[in-house]
Amino acid sequence: MFIDYGSVLAATGAAAAALCVTFFTNWLRQRSSGFLMTWACGMAVVVGAVVFFGLYEATLQRTFGAVACFFLTAAFAIAWGGQVQFRDGDLPLRPMVVLLLAASVPGAAIFALGYESIAYVIVNSVAAVLLCYMGWRFWQIRQESPAALMTIAGLHHMLGISFLLCAFAVAWEGHWQQEGMPQNWAEVLNLICSVIAITGIGGLFTTIYQERIARTYKVNSLTDALTGLANRRALYDEFEARDLPVDTGVAIFDLDDFKGVNDRYGHGFGDLVLIRFARLLEEETRPGDIAARLGGEEFCVISKEAGEGAFALAERIRARFMTIAHSRGERHMTCTVSAGVAIVEKDGCSLDTILRKADNALYLSKRNGRNQVSRSRRAA
Incomplete structure (x- = not known):
């Protein structure tokens, strides 16, 4: 055979070990990406499979071969769990363990009983099914990074087909009891793949x-770290290169006497009030509207509602907010908000211009006694 089987097996183990280290070090940098740790464990199990296959080839001890078969299929079951975690964010631990045992125990047990070739057919077939299934699932989620995920799907299918060829080659030979690793063209192709x-x-x-x-x-x-709303930078990024469409309604809200709330109840309580108001904005705005925290106790809504619709939206938010009771422990209080509304009535209106007009309207609400909504006096 023109390619040395042992050398290719060692190269496979070395590649798996390098990938295990890569996944693990990346996980150390970003602990929230748990799928990296799962895949690192899967690659570590692949390394274990290579080591035990090498020990079996050197000693012909069936125990080593059975463990290698178990490790190989277990690695792909773990990889499946990592794929689900990559896609959904949560590790399906119980299904993964069930799949691991169902995929790994039969082949390992049959190998230990002395039917090595039957075990090879089972193990390679199971690996092929798992790899092709994972390739199909990666193809389904390719929208996140099309070129990379399509290539990953293709590599999974390529490797799955090479395992299927290994099962076919062993079955074709028909020697169900043999000693040592099957060293045929399919095995070498599989290791190269x-x-x-x-x-x-x-x-x-x-x-x-x-x-x-x-x-x-x-x-x-x-994103504003406290409320989860868009921040001022997000607003300017959205409208930096374009003007606001005609009929866009802009409302600026400012919580009344918020400094007094912080002074009397503490900043933690004040943060609770800000979060409650942010949730109210999310409830009242429609898809396509933008709710943002401009800073401190000042918020903004850019809405498709124009004219009386934008004013009614701001009034509805003001009226609902004053009825919300804010509580923490024995502390209970209500808070009010003032607002100013401006409407884009002609082309060429920038974000700065409309915010300034809405801010002037807000000043009227504050000057006239707070807890009210005022319109901009001049067309924008």
């Missing part, structure tokens, strides 16, 4: 992981 797949999948997942981090940082930079 394993090195390619492990290396390629590792690099592509590292890229996707970095893209996720970048997206997370971007979202965090545009």
Whole structure:
């Protein structure tokens, strides 16, 4: 055979070990990405499978071969769990353990009984099914990073087909009891595909992981940490390169005497009031509207509601907020809010312009006694 089987097996183990370290170190940097730790465990089990296959080849001890078969299919069951965790965020621990046992025990038990070739057919077939299924699932979620996830899906299918060929080659030979690893063209092809797949999948997942981090940082930079609403920067990013459409309604809200709330009840209580008001804005606004915290106790809503609709929205928010009782322990109080509304009535109106007009209307509400909504006096 022109390619040394043992060398390719060692290369497969080395690739799996390198990918295990990569996943683990990335997980240390981002503990919230638990799928990285799951995949690191899966790659560690692959390394264990390679080691035990090597021990079996050197000693012909069936125990080593049975353990290797168990580890190989267990690694793919763990990889499936990591894939679900990558997609949904939660590790399906119980289904993963059930799948691991169902996929790994039969082949390992049959190997231990001396029917090595039957075990090879079972183990390779199970691996092929799991890999092709994972490839199909990665194809389904390719929207997140199309090029990378489509390639990952393809690599899973390639590796799954190579395992299926291994099962076919052993079944074709028809020697159900044999000693040592089957060393045929399919096994060598499978190991070569394993090195390619492990290396390629590792690099592509590292890229996707970095893209996720970048997206997370971007979202965090545009989100108010306390309330979860958009922040001032998000508003200006949204309308930096374009003017607001005609008939857009803009309302600015400012909680009345909020400094007094903090002084009397503490900043923790004040934060609770801010969060409650943010949730009220989310409840009252429609899809397509933008609710943001401009800073401190000042909020803004950019709405498709124009004219009386925008004013009615601000009035509804004001009226509902004054009825909300804020409680923490024995502390109970209500709070009011003032608002100013401006409407974009002609083309070429920038965000700065309309915010300034809404802010002037807010000043009228404050000057006239608070807890009220005022309209902008001049058209925007």
